[in-house]
Amino acid sequence: MGDVPTLIDCGEYFPKSIETLQLGLANYGLKVEDLEQIVLTHAHVDHMGAAGWLARESGAVVRMSEGVWPWVENFEASLSQRVAVLQNTYRQAGMPDTMQQMFLEGLKAFRTVWSQIPEEQVALFDLAGGQTLHFAQDDWEVRYTPGHSVVQNSFYNAAKPMSYCCGCCFASDPGSGGRAMP
Template sequence: MSTELIRIPLPSRFAYDKVNVYLALGDTPTLIDCGEYFPKSIETLQAALADYGLKIQDLAQIILTHAHVDHMGAAGWLASQSGAVVRMSEGVWPWVADFEACLSQRITVLQEAYRQAGMPETMQQMFVEGLKAFRSVWSQIPPEQVALFDLAGGQTLQFAQSTWEVLYTPGHSVVQNSFYDAQGQRLISADAVLPQTPVAVVEQRLDKPTLRSYSLPQMLDTFEQLARLPVKQILPGHGTIDTPLAELLKQQGMRIEHRTEETLAWVRRGHHRVFDIAQQLYAKAALPHFFLGFTMTLGYLDLLEVRGLVVCEQDAQGWRYVSKS
């Protein structure tokens, strides 16, 4: 039986590139992630399955890496059509139990972060409306078909004739897992490792969901964890990767450190608001790329704060970052 994982790039309404799902053949046909729920994505998936003599109804399990709709939006429809078990972490489960509550909570946390960061109100509203549109590509997963694994990792999953260790790899998402095949030295990285540096998405904390997580420091910890693994093949959530893992993570880590130093320099020059600093760092970026830069700018400031190089003060306008040196 084949141990191959077949990459199926699916169209997305929200990601900046096609989203990868991976098909494992054999006695237990498996999808790792499943894309969004809208006609073009479903039709693309059906055509790809047909190339291997499969239909949606043949799927036996669907495994989800993290709670972003471009990776899990179609899971409910696929599960209802196939009867497949949907495996996910306990961190993803709340989105199944109450999608509306989780989405509303994320919007609330983001709105507060945008306001505190000095983002103009018209821009805030633009991105909040984009988040609300996630509902259009979501399908409710039948709870009775869900099987949970630990978000913290350590458990194993079986697919593609291989045993995969569950790894906790936060940074891009606070509830993100990757899967590692030690024997084959393969890593399904999801969005923990991408061809270009992943965005440290602003999300709610697991322990205090009304507060935002410090995503970029978590991402660097994940880079350090993954760089120690012997990996011959990286299977990312978007695009393809040929660069050796340790080399790629070193390059991306250095890029983050460079941008963090630039951020500190702008603070020392008298730019104290997140939005203002983002305008300096990403002056030539148009929407939506500026928004990604804005999100990373907040991450650079988080790194500086964690390292004791800046302090975040609160005033009537919101967060104000001041150099400690």
């Protein structure tokens, strides 16, 4: 965990997820209240859903790119936009209507595993990268690494050399609106 108790991504906000997170922190001798910063890699609810609750419980700063910010600023609008994009993608792919509805209802259920992040606890970094964050007793360069998400960041330390990255890579992201990924 390092000299600044840091959590990179945090999972969804529901009882079993929180319980598992608390057990994981306890393995390092920590409690939620010990966290000083939460770093979010991208705007998927399974990576950031519990961030609001954790921030309120710990007082931690929540670091994210300006690409993640719209989800914090207006979760409902961002979710509605994502549902519309995916609905169009599913339709174009010829997915049967009943299957489309099942997937889209699942997306709408994200509301149940999301906790709003207090804006006053947010610290933004540039999506394009180049900035440095401090955690795990070291400085880490923010890198833009789209693929799994169009707003994906990873953190690189050239001295180690080592990267912290979350999610897997896809050739394209449904949220990219058809834009080519770098």
